[in-house]
Amino acid sequence: MADATPEFTSDADTAERAAKMGQRKTWLIRLGVAVIVLGLIYLLWYQLIGRNHVSTDNAYVNAEVAQVTPLISAQATQVLVSDTQAVKRGDILVRLDPTNARIALAQAEADLAEARRRFRQTSATNSALAAQVEARGADIAQAQAQLATAQADLEKARVDLQRREALAPEGAVSGDEVTIARKAFAAARAGLAQARAAVAMAQATRGAAQGDLAANDALVQGLTAESDPAVLAAKAKVESARLDIGRSVIRAPIDGVVTRRQVQVGQRVAQGTPIMTIVPLNQVYVDANFKERQLREVKIGMPAEVTSDLYGGDVVYHGKVVGFSGGTGSSMALIPAQNATGNWIKVVQRLPVRIALDPKELAAHPLRVGLSMEADIYLSGR
Structure with a gap:
């Protein structure tokens, strides 16, 4: 009886180890199958979607803003607008003294x-x-x-x-x-x-x-x-x-929102000096900075989808590529990078791509200049 107990224990350990090995083998098979399935899914996604679009989160809202500048030098007698105020084209912004x-x-x-x-x-x-x-x-x-x-x-x-x-x-x-x-x-x-x-x-x-x-x-x-x-x-x-008398009344040149107002009642404004900026919210666009390798197949007219951090992924803007910048962001900087040195290291450059947005979608969900965006360009045209 004393000799039977170790033998029984050894058989139990062997069976337990075999069960664990079988269980491990089962999990490894499952893991391998999962990896294969994920690989197939990724391959399928890449074939159908991934290779047909390029995306970047280095994108920002921009617009052709209007600088409001007086055409005569005179004293401001009335300032009728303030920052963040929406104005229509032709609305009176400032009245200047017309005596002179x-x-x-x-x-x-x-x-x-x-x-x-x-x-x-x-x-x-x-x-x-x-x-x-x-x-x-x-x-x-x-x-x-x-x-x-x-x-x-x-x-x-x-x-x-x-x-x-x-x-x-x-x-x-x-x-x-x-x-x-x-x-x-x-x-x-x-x-x-x-x-x-x-x-x-x-x-x-x-x-x-x-x-x-x-x-x-x-x-x-x-x-x-x-x-x-x-x-x-x-x-x-x-x-x-x-004409100078008419210019004593400064009107809004476009529809938009008043920004950076720099004039007060009683202030003498100088001819040609900006006194405020008007941002046309219904005409904003997106400048997306894509890596140079991403732009091999991108062409003007391709459709794009854009989302904003302001509204999240639930609001998707639809637009199209309307143009490419004439130079990369670094080359157009105030102090361009100087790469003609002995310790030059290649840096992937980004080229701004302009994406025009649907005016109806902009009216429903207005954007502001400078907001962060995520842009996807569909290379297949869909």
Whole structure:
């Protein structure tokens, strides 16, 4: 009896070990089957889904925001919006003091009236200059008549002098008469020269009058009081002044939400300085930064699904690829990476891909610029 107990115990241990080995073998078989099934499932998923899409969680909401900048420098008299306020295109945002613009408009209107008056004066001067040309023509005729008279007087004085000089040797005339005749001849010759100079002067005066008439006529020829260049320039100044008055009321350029308002009542704003930003929530898009290896088969127009951390996976946005960035994020950084060194290590780059979203889905679940997103692009088109 003492020898039977160890033998029985040994058989029990052997049976227990065999049972454990069988159980372990069963679990190993089950594990192997599970691994094979999981592998088949993964292979099936990859064949049907995995290889047909690329995804990334490095994606963010972006938008073409509108910078609101005043076009004139003036003091803000009213600020009608605040941050986070939704506005429609054309809504009044800020009113500026229009006093300086109104003064400029009054000055421009006065300049316009003066330009019109000068044109009418120039047009009226044409008639006066034409009359002066005619008067100078009459002066020429008068000078020519005086020239003919001087020529006749000179001829008469020559004849008288020749006659007296012929009679002087015979004593028929005295020496005084010859002297008087000679003086008369000299005077007649001087009078002829003076008459010729008068004709030349009258002709020159008429030429100057004709030049003045031509110059004045060039200023008004083919023009009216409304098409004169000076009048047009004055009109442009009036329109500019009126435009500045209209610009004293700053309106929303697009629909969106006011962000980063930087203007207060009483503040003098400078022309071209941003005073607020408007974000168009109905036109936001997603910039997804995919790894360069993921983009081998991605093309413009491919469908995409996007989810937001704000709403979770229950809200799925549908969109499509509309473009690729012109460079990677690192190359477009303020200080690009310099890889031309001896200890260069290759770093996988990411290229921003723009995904446009469905406006209806955006209206139902609005997004904000800068929110984190997850993007999936379907390479198969579904």
